[in-house]
Amino acid sequence: MDKIWQKTLDILKQTLADQQFVTWIKPIRFVGVKNEEVELEVPNRFVLDWIKKHYQDAIQSCISNAAGASYRIKLCVARTPIKPDAVPVTENPTPPVPAKVQEEHHPQRGNVYNLNSRYTFKTFVLGSSNQFASAAATAVANNPATTYNPLFIYGGVGLGKTHLINAVGNEILKRNPDMKVCYYTSEKFMNELINSLRYAKMDEFRTKFRSMDVLLIDDVQFIAGKERTQEEFFHTFNALYDSHKQIVVTSDKFPKEIPGLEERLRSRFEWGLIADIQAPDMETKQAILKMKAEQNGIDLPHEVAFFLANSVSSNIRELEGYLVRIGAYASLTATPISLAMAQEVLKDILVEKRRELTVEEIQKLVANHYSIKLSDLKSAKRMKALVLPRQIAMYLSRQLTSCSYPEIGERFGGKDHSTIIHAIKKIEKNMEEDYQLRSVINNLKKELSA
Numbered sequence: 001m002d003k004i005w006q007k008t009l010d011i012l013k014q015t016l017a018d019q020q021f022v023t024w025i026k027p028i029r030f031v032g033v034k035n036e037e038v039e040l041e042v043p044n045r046f047v048l049d050w051i052k053k054h055y056q057d058a059i060q061s062c063i064s065n066a067a068g069a070s071y072r073i074k075l076c077v078a079r080t081p082i083k084p085d086a087v088p089v090t091e092n093p094t095p096p097v098p099a100k101v102q103e104e105h106h107p108q109r110g111n112v113y114n115l116n117s118r119y120t121f122k123t124f125v126l127g128s129s130n131q132f133a134s135a136a137a138t139a140v141a142n143n144p145a146t147t148y149n150p151l152f153i154y155g156g157v158g159l160g161k162t163h164l165i166n167a168v169g170n171e172i173l174k175r176n177p178d179m180k181v182c183y184y185t186s187e188k189f190m191n192e193l194i195n196s197l198r199y200a201k202m203d204e205f206r207t208k209f210r211s212m213d214v215l216l217i218d219d220v221q222f223i224a225g226k227e228r229t230q231e232e233f234f235h236t237f238n239a240l241y242d243s244h245k246q247i248v249v250t251s252d253k254f255p256k257e258i259p260g261l262e263e264r265l266r267s268r269f270e271w272g273l274i275a276d277i278q279a280p281d282m283e284t285k286q287a288i289l290k291m292k293a294e295q296n297g298i299d300l301p302h303e304v305a306f307f308l309a310n311s312v313s314s315n316i317r318e319l320e321g322y323l324v325r326i327g328a329y330a331s332l333t334a335t336p337i338s339l340a341m342a343q344e345v346l347k348d349i350l351v352e353k354r355r356e357l358t359v360e361e362i363q364k365l366v367a368n369h370y371s372i373k374l375s376d377l378k379s380a381k382r383m384k385a386l387v388l389p390r391q392i393a394m395y396l397s398r399q400l401t402s403c404s405y406p407e408i409g410e411r412f413g414g415k416d417h418s419t420i421i422h423a424i425k426k427i428e429k430n431m432e433e434d435y436q437l438r439s440v441i442n443n444l445k446k447e448l449s450a
Ligand SMILES: Nc1ncnc2c1ncn2[C@@H]1O[C@H](COP(=O)(O)OP(=O)(O)OP(=O)(O)O)[C@@H](O)[C@H]1O
Pocket: 119, 123, 124, 125, 126, 130, 155, 156, 157, 158, 159, 160, 161, 162, 163, 164, 219, 252, 288, 316, 317, 320
């Protein structure tokens, strides 16, 4: 089995970026196999969580590929220190174990659905960019269904909407433990609806959603254009509203700007309070970084927080990603975080970000990679062989250029911006489950930034 693990490492090395491989995969220790389960150890809790979230599926499918049989993997924290030989060894090779790792979700309780207990008001940093939305959310949490109903929170990607909507739910539960509180992304709502329709369980579906005291729907823009979902959501909304239950929704756009959203839903979203979250300023970004660092037991010097805040325009998720990367590096190499180290660890990503690619360069590379004509890639043809490359090219265009959705649409033969958003979401979702797609995209990115 040692050979199979070595083969697995070889495959992962080929498919992941060097930095990813060295930081996350190389320190994994192969322990053994029991009942078709491969036991692997990692240096600490922090790395364990990260690998589970980002690489577990890839590792599992690579092991199964290498072995030619199906294996599950069991990841756990090493009982004896793993020497960080992937990176320079210091006098003290034991990586510091980061502080507490919190429980992500509420323990299963009959009256709570999907709420993330990590997202609370206490962990939400206030700044001028989010003060209004946070005040509105707090008011709703203190007095559900009396002040603002519905509450509609909108703002750009990664600015804290999910955090805030979960904070509302958590606070309500803290004050009213018996209330039924339900957090759903609109996509999950739609999937559950589709399943209920397919298995003739619509009564159950309706009873479930209409019996909630608090309904929190994240990213509601995704139900736009989906007739059946909008209709069902409309009736759920009415039933809850009429029985004085609280509804909170988030979206990346103002109701009027959501294309394909039915008028009757749009008007209902405008009944209550609409609060926006803007891009954070430098101080807020630094304060968020400090808080996240503290939560993860990362000792973050001021100048590094400044450097990170300065490197990311607004997306806080991206900011957190950088922090996690630096934290992991520090942990694995047992070295303190410094400005020079942060610059070194992030140099590839930041260079990649600085280099302004064009949509045309991306289209050419993707068309070439899939051996299709550039004109077909930009066309409206719906053949399967064209759809995936087209969606990948759209996704990369959004990731690697500063073009807006409409600008990207323009360069793909005048497509509507909602088509671009849909394509990007689709790729993002598929990438979560499909490690091969992730590796194709990683390789394309590498080529584009070479
Ligand atoms: N003010 C804040 N204080 C603390 N953490 C924040 C704040 N704003 C955002 N974050 C953190 O940034 C990350 C991204 O936030 P979140 O997922 O809520 O963004 P979003 O607006 O819902 O993004 P998307 O549009 O992609 O759904 C989360 O980890 C969240 O905790």
